[in-house]
Amino acid sequence: MRLHVINTGLFKLDGGAMFGVVPKSLWQKTNPADESNLCTWAMRCLLIEDGNKLILIDNGIGTKQDEKFFSHYHLHGGDSLIGSLQKAGFSEGDVTDMFLTHLHFDHCGGGVRYENAKLELTFKNATYWSNADHWTWATRPNPREKASFIRENIEPMQQSGHLKFVEPVAATFPQFDILSVSGHTEKMMIPKIRYKGKTLVYMADLLPSIGHIPLPYVMGYDTRPLLTLEEKEAFLNEAADQGYILFFEHDPVHECCTVKRTEKGVRVDQTFSLADIR
Template structure:
């Protein structure tokens, strides 16, 4: 098995929204904001070579939305989905599986593209891949609640089903391969899937939006975007204690500086232990 970091670029979000009730004087120590109170976040995916399967977890924001939409998020950086795949020695047609942790636009927008200049026709970025969601989250996304409607964009989601490439995992048997399992979390959005990868005798957890960054490790640091923040609090506590007990390697999708970390038990609860790049494992 081989793992590759797939960087798809950076975007900016309001720091207050990313840290909820925590005061700026505290969260800005790890995530300093610019003059507009915006913090920089990564859209970092993970590519897994496992036997004859090439599995990509999430795919970034894509490029389908108009200039007004993107003006809210300040996309920047030299990396893109296609350039990062090429750097790893692959192209989009090589992907056999695209595992979508959830269907918010910054996690799944890169999987569907416009066909040429026709904004009414779509094509799949990974033509030979199965796109994996789960039935509960899919139903949650295609009939969105008012709070998440702006994050579930039909042009990112419906074409997956229309292409015939949509597949649902079995939540009663939460695994994709022998080395790839997952668990679900409901605080951020309903039935978000958090992958766990067995690699070199370690367990790597793709944290997605359960734990966006190192700065979110303290329990009260919960995003204002989360639909059920008290459930997030419980899910984080359980996960971080398990991560400390079992020496999990946490892989960050959104931390702009840190790819991975470990955590440890302290008198103040679970806290950051070490940060490092994936290729240092």
């Protein structure tokens, strides 16, 4: 098995929204804000190359929304979904499985694009994977999350006939186990990948960055913040005890880290890139 980092670009979100009740004087130490209180975040996806399978986990924000939409998020940087796939030696037609941790626009928007003025799947040879509970949640959105679930990103998966639901996990993806969490959104899927004798965990929005490791640092976007606290605590204790490698989707600087127990709770131990794992 080989893993490839797929960087799809950078964007900006309000720092207060990203850190909830934590004061700016604390969170800006790890994620400094600009004059508009916006912080830069990555959209870092992961490609799993395993035999005849090429599994992409999440796919970024995409390019199909209008100028007004993108003006809110200040996309920048030189990376793109297709460009990063090409750097890894692949094209969109090579992807066999498009695994979506959840269906918020910055995680699934790149999976659908406009071709000849029609919405088409970006990965035409791939199966698109969600789960039944989250799909129902996303396609019948509550008012609080409605803006994050964009129909153009979601409906073409089902209309194309390429959508499947993960069940049972072991039979679907022998490459990894899946941790299901519901604090951020209903039934978000966190892949726990067996890699080089270690467990690498794709953190999605359970832990967007190393700045979110302390327990109270919970996003204002989370639908059930107290549940996030419980899920984070259970996961971080397990990660510290088992020596997991955390792979961050949104951290603008750090790809990976390990964690350790301290008197203040679980904290960052070492940070490193995916390529550093031996």
